[in-house]
Amino acid sequence: MKRLAHISDLHFGRTDARVVAALAADLEREAPDLVVISGDLTQRARPRQFRAAKAFLDALARPYMVVPGNHDIPVYNLLARFSDPFRNYRSFIGADLNPFRDMGEVAVLGLNTARSLIVDFAEGRVNRRQMDRIRACLGRLDADVFKVVFTHHPFLPPPGKPGERLVGRARQALAALESTGVDLLLAGHLHRAYSGDVMTHHTTVARSILVAQASTATSTRLRDEPNAYNLIDIAPQHLTIHVRSWEGARFTGSLTTEWEKRGDFWHKLAEDTGLADADRRLAGRS
Numbered sequence: 001m002k003r004l005a006h007i008s009d010l011h012f013g014r015t016d017a018r019v020v021a022a023l024a025a026d027l028e029r030e031a032p033d034l035v036v037i038s039g040d041l042t043q044r045a046r047p048r049q050f051r052a053a054k055a056f057l058d059a060l061a062r063p064y065m066v067v068p069g070n071h072d073i074p075v076y077n078l079l080a081r082f083s084d085p086f087r088n089y090r091s092f093i094g095a096d097l098n099p100f101r102d103m104g105e106v107a108v109l110g111l112n113t114a115r116s117l118i119v120d121f122a123e124g125r126v127n128r129r130q131m132d133r134i135r136a137c138l139g140r141l142d143a144d145v146f147k148v149v150f151t152h153h154p155f156l157p158p159p160g161k162p163g164e165r166l167v168g169r170a171r172q173a174l175a176a177l178e179s180t181g182v183d184l185l186l187a188g189h190l191h192r193a194y195s196g197d198v199m200t201h202h203t204t205v206a207r208s209i210l211v212a213q214a215s216t217a218t219s220t221r222l223r224d225e226p227n228a229y230n231l232i233d234i235a236p237q238h239l240t241i242h243v244r245s246w247e248g249a250r251f252t253g254s255l256t257t258e259w260e261k262r263g264d265f266w267h268k269l270a271e272d273t274g275l276a277d278a279d280r281r282l283a284g285r286s
């Protein structure tokens with residue numbers, strides 16, 4: 001089994017220090033094999049914000065992979081934004097904007113979907129080179145390798161919001177993801193935690209690709225949801241997504257979703273809320 005921690009939208013420069021410390025403590029306790037960070041490390045792409053993000057990631061003392069988000073591109077410094085939008089990201093976080101890691105039973109590919117042009121700034125985009133990279137990195141792997149792709153921008157809208165803007169060229173990218181047997185997509189940007197199957201929204205996709213969206217892990221800019229991250233356990237033909245949420249003193253389990261793969265399709269086995277567990281424990285005591 002492999003355990004991934006999926007954290008997103010840290011937004012250093014606009015974080016709650018108690019939440020940052022509690023997140024580090026929770027990650028140390030849960031001991032993931034890999035931490036995946038799906039962009040928006042900073043609030044305004046400033047050097048001191050990147051420095052704080054890098055210090056946080058290095059202090060975790062776990063292997064990690066990162067891609068940038070739209071907030072990691074300077075907005076107001078137009079020269080930097082259009083001449084070299086990822087200069088600060090590269091110098092403080094890392095030079096590889098589309099990182100790949102083969103862990104044996106699990107392979108993980110990150111794609112930088114953040115763009116500086118106004119037309120693509122909000123929803124980002126997957127370009128043709130990145131579709132080739134999906135095929136080059138993942139297409140050669142055995143069918144039983146669990147393949148994960150992470151981006152900042154989402155491929156699946158939140159429940160009840162089918163009109164939410166998705167990453168640009170999602171349909172073409174999904175064709176590459178489908179043909180290479182990708183099982184799981186991780187993203188952020190919307191600051192909302194949910195999971196599902198792309199087949200429920202994209203009618204062009206003929207086999208299951210699961211999605212786990214993460215809320216913001218540490219930012220004070222919340223959208224009616226607490227800070228949270230995803231802890232993902234991957235076993236053969238089996239996936240468990242634990243949402244761990246900030247409850248005012250620490251991160252605790254708030255929702256667990258279990259999936260099983262049969263043939264080309266993932267089936268949801270169970271969904272359980274931490275609140276329901278607490279209620280059951282209380283009921284057991286009375």
Ligand SMILES: [Fe+2]
Nearest residue numbers: 009040071189
């Ligand atoms: Fe964000």
Ligand SMILES: [Fe+2]
Nearest residue numbers: 040069070189
């Ligand atoms: Fe974003």
